Amino acid sequence: MRLVTFDDGKGARLGALTASGIRDLGPRTMMDAIADTSGLLAACEKASVVTEAKLLAPLPRTPKNIFCVGKNYHEHAKEFAGSGFDGGAKDVVPPFPVVFSKPHTSVIAHGEPILSALDPTGGLDYEGELAVVIGVGGRGIRKADALSHVFGYTIVNDVTARHLQKRHSQWILGKGLDSFCPMGPAILTADAVPDPAELTLTTWVNGQRRQHAPVRDLIFDIPTLIEAISAGITLEPGDVIATGTPAGVGIGFDPPVFLQPGDVVRIEVPGIGVLENPVA
Helix, strand or coil: CEEEEEECCCCEEEEEEECCEEEECCCCCHHHHHHCCCCHHHHHHHCCEECCCEEECCCCCCCCCEEEEECCEHHHHHHHHCCCCCCCCCCCCCCCCEEEEECHHHEECCCCCECHHHCCCCCEECCEEEEEEECCCECCCCHHHHHHHEEEEEEEECCEEHHHHHHHCCCHHHHCCCCCEEEEEEEEEHHHCCCHHHCEEEEEECCEEEEEEEHHHECCCHHHHHHHHHCCCCECCCCEEECCCCCCCHHHCCCCCCCCCCCEEEEEECCCEEEEEEEC
16 A cells, blocks of 8 residues: 555545545544554545645654665765765775664755755755665564565755855765655555565656666665564654765766755655655
8 A cells, every 4th residue: 555644634644646636534643553563454435535635645654764875876986986975985885884864853854945045055965865664673673584674665855055065074965955855645555565675766856867876776675684683773653864875966966966946856756656756
């Protein structure tokens, strides 16, 4: 199922995105669905189709900061190392996962604007990413068990102010600004994804394809990321892990090609859908 959070004028509600439109699953939230998936399919079959509604981020407020992974595709690790924005890191390909976070206040929905004015340095960049939504929490989760803890998958744009990222060394001030985490349009439940490595991700800017890669190209795969993060941090239902971006970001060009007001970033993962946001 493709689950969404929407507002039809009556407040945020849970829905299922189908070929006929959004089916209203009632006054429950995505967190309710994560806590108890029983009856969702039956409810979807009986639910009415909403004619007018605004899609919200699937998880408008995550339980805690969004976990993000840097330099997790080989070709992107190379382009980042050669960009001058890597802060002098010694390893082109990291020996262990590089994990940072974005606050929940950075989350926006499909269609909402990325606020370029919040980056006064003019180094706005995009990073299309597959994101994992945790369903069953835990600490010390083993790789072999990791996928059984996944509720589903969504898309995240890890928007980055490159000059701020470099200036502050730690990345949260370059990546955690308001509107810098577009998320959506839906969460594709894990039962519809037998092997997430078979998914592909593509990013376009103003209709030009910039990124395209299979998820199997990850340096550290999803079970490895879940094991590494949960080794000492308890993962909770609704936690989101953005798994990293492929090559083709703006700083990979010579000279870099940064986002400008009026640009449109479109990210697609077949099965999940399209996440598209204008730059304001």
